[in-house]
Amino acid sequence: MARALVNIPKTARRGDVIEIRTLISHEMETGYRPGPNGVLLPRDIITRFTCTYNGVEVFSAELFPAMSANPYLVFTTVASESGTIALTWTGDNGFSQTETATIEVA
Amino acid sequence: MRLPGAAALTLLLASPLGAEIRPDERRSDFHQMSPETRAMQTDDTANPGMLAVLDGEALWRAKAGPAGRSCADCHGDARITMRGVAARYPAWNAARGTPVGLAGQIDICRADRQGISAWPAESRERLAVTAYVAHQSRGMPISPPGDPEMAAARERGGRLFTARMGQLDLACAACHDDNWGKRLGGTPIPQAHPVGYPIYRLEWQAVGSLQRRLRNCLSGVRAEPFPYDAPELIELEAFLMQRAAGLPIETPAVRP
Numbered sequence: 001m002a003r004a005l006v007n008i009p010k011t012a013r014r015g016d017v018i019e020i021r022t023l024i025s026h027e028m029e030t031g032y033r034p035g036p037n038g039v040l041l042p043r044d045i046i047t048r049f050t051c052t053y054n055g056v057e058v059f060s061a062e063l064f065p066a067m068s069a070n071p072y073l074v075f076t077t078v079a080s081e082s083g084t085i086a087l088t089w090t091g092d093n094g095f096s097q098t099e100t101a102t103i104e105v106a
Numbered sequence: 107m108r109l110p111g112a113a114a115l116t117l118l119l120a121s122p123l124g125a126e127i128r129p130d131e132r133r134s135d136f137h138q139m140s141p142e143t144r145a146m147q148t149d150d151t152a153n154p155g156m157l158a159v160l161d162g163e164a165l166w167r168a169k170a171g172p173a174g175r176s177c178a179d180c181h182g183d184a185r186i187t188m189r190g191v192a193a194r195y196p197a198w199n200a201a202r203g204t205p206v207g208l209a210g211q212i213d214i215c216r217a218d219r220q221g222i223s224a225w226p227a228e229s230r231e232r233l234a235v236t237a238y239v240a241h242q243s244r245g246m247p248i249s250p251p252g253d254p255e256m257a258a259a260r261e262r263g264g265r266l267f268t269a270r271m272g273q274l275d276l277a278c279a280a281c282h283d284d285n286w287g288k289r290l291g292g293t294p295i296p297q298a299h300p301v302g303y304p305i306y307r308l309e310w311q312a313v314g315s316l317q318r319r320l321r322n323c324l325s326g327v328r329a330e331p332f333p334y335d336a337p338e339l340i341e342l343e344a345f346l347m348q349r350a351a352g353l354p355i356e357t358p359a360v361r362p
Contacts, residue, residue, distance in 0.1 A: 003160050007151040025157040028311075069311035070154040 001097060002026055006087060008101040012079035020051065020059075023072045024089055024097070030065035046091035049073060054083035063091070079105045126283055126349075127297055134353055135296035138287070139362060143308070147360035155237065155306035155358025158230075158313045162238025165231055171220035177235070180219060184242050190249075192240035193355055196344045198253040205259045205340050209236045209315065227334035233313045237304045240357035247352045248301065256344060263345025266338060272329030278342075281323075293362070299350035300343060302359020309362065316343055 007021040024046070031043025043065060051059040058077045082105045088098045136144060146152050166177045166184055181187045195208040206214065209232055213224035225232035250256065267278045281290070282298035289295065303316040310318075317339045321331035332338040 003157045005151050005156060005160075021151050023151060023154060023157065025154075025161075068308075070157060072152055072154070 002089075002095075004087075004089075004097065004099050006099050006101060008085055008103060009079075010102075011104045011106065014079060014081070014105050016079045017076050018079050018103075019074060019076050020085070020087075021072070021074045022049075022087055022099075023070060025070050026089075026091070026095075028063075028065070028067055028069045028071065032065065044092045044095075046071060046089045046095060048090050050088050051075070051077070052086045052088075053077060054081065079103065081105050127286065132297065132299075132350075132353070134299055134301050134356065135361070136302070136356060136359065138294045138296055139360075143360055143362055147302075147356070153306065153358060153360055155304070155313055155360060158234045158237045158304065158306070159241045159358055161230065161234035162236070162241075165235050166238055171216075171222040173221065175220055177215070180215075184239065188239045188242040190243050190246050192243040192357065193246045193248050194251050196256070196259070196340050196347070197251050198255045198259075204337070205256060205344055207316075207335075207340050207343055208240060210335065210340070212236060212239070228315060228318060233304045233315060236315070237313060237358050240303065240355065243355040244357055245354050247354055248347055248350050250344070250348045250351055259341045260344045260348050263338075263341035263343070266342055267345055272324065272327035274327040276327045278323065298346065299353055300346045301350055301353050302356035302361070304357065305359045305361045307361045313358065316346075 003025045005021075005023040007019075009018050012018050026046050027044060028046065029041050029044040031040065031045075033041050035041045045065055045067070046063045049061045049063065049071075050057055059075045061073060061075075063071060082103060084100055084102055086098055086100045088096070090096045136147065139147075147155075150156050163184075169176045169179075178184070192208055195211065196205045197211070198204075199206045199211075199214070202214075209227075212232065212235055216222050216224050225235075250260070270277045270280075278298070281295050286295050286297045300316050303319070304313050305319070306313050307319075317334055320339055320342055321334075324331040
């Protein structure tokens with residue numbers, strides 16, 4: 001499993017705009033770089049990121065070879081209710097990882 | 107390092123080698139970075155070097171070798187036992203009769219205490235454990251050890267620092283003592299303080315050691331880089347740590 005750093009507020013007031021920050025360890029090999037033997041290294045990137053809030057998708061992004069290694073994504077959503085926020089990264093070679101966090105909305 | 111422009115080079119070649127950095131002007135290269143890169147370093151959830159630190163923490167607790175012993179089995183809680191350690195490396199190793207860097211000491215623990223081979227230079231594991239150990243000293247002032255043997259190593263490192271090298275015939279000091287703060291082909295020349303290693307370097311898109319950085323500068327002047335773990339690289343590191351004495355450790359630093 002890749003290592004991920006996720007920053008989601010643990011508590012918020014209903015209606016607050018909350019910021020979610022994520023960093024995941026991934027080489028994001030572009031597919032355009034030659035290896036030490038001159039042969040192109042096969043592409044190996046994360047292609048999609050989604051965030052669901054109590055099962056409903058609130059944010060998603062497509063990722064491409066020009067993204068840096070260890071992609072850092074920051075986005076906002078509105079704190080509507082207490083529950084679970086799930087972040088999923090999927091990509092080449094069957095890459096798939098989900099991190100979850102709970103949020104208390106008062 | 108990108109290839110410097112011809113005009114910049116002429117300037118460097120023409121400048122006389124001389125003055126060391128004034129003590130009141132000495133500061134971490136952090137302060138020469140863009141506000142965005144500084145923000146990336148100081149926010150632990152944005153600093154990609156923290157991914158290596160977390161990897162290192164897991165490796166610290168992983169059992170290894172025939173006796174199945176982890177670093178933690180002998181050293182306990184790294185937050186306590188490793189605090190300040192990175193600030194006083196390279197250190198003199200009396201049993202081996204050589205100065206060793208922090209990663210070299212970890213190699214010694216793997217060989218002598220765990221009975222397994224050292225991780226290769228620049229491997230994910232070696233960088234991660236070194237970053238985890240060095241991170242425990244974040245904020246602590248660099249305090250090189252006083253052994254006379256280390257003084258001798260530093261002196262050799264200092265001679266290398268001022269010796270002209272490579273096809274460009276430039277000494278480290280020509281850039282880092284005499285021309286820091288100026289630009290070389292668009293890149294600001296830093297004072298070159300080894301405060302944040304292993305660092306996450308944006309150009310590498312990865313974590314790397316001080317030795318990798320020094321080898322980059324050596325090939326930048328088109329000198330043949332010393333091989334990883336060569337005595338010369340440890341001596342240069344010992345000299346640089348003395349030159350940076352008192353500056354706080356930043357591991358994992360982010361650098362452009």
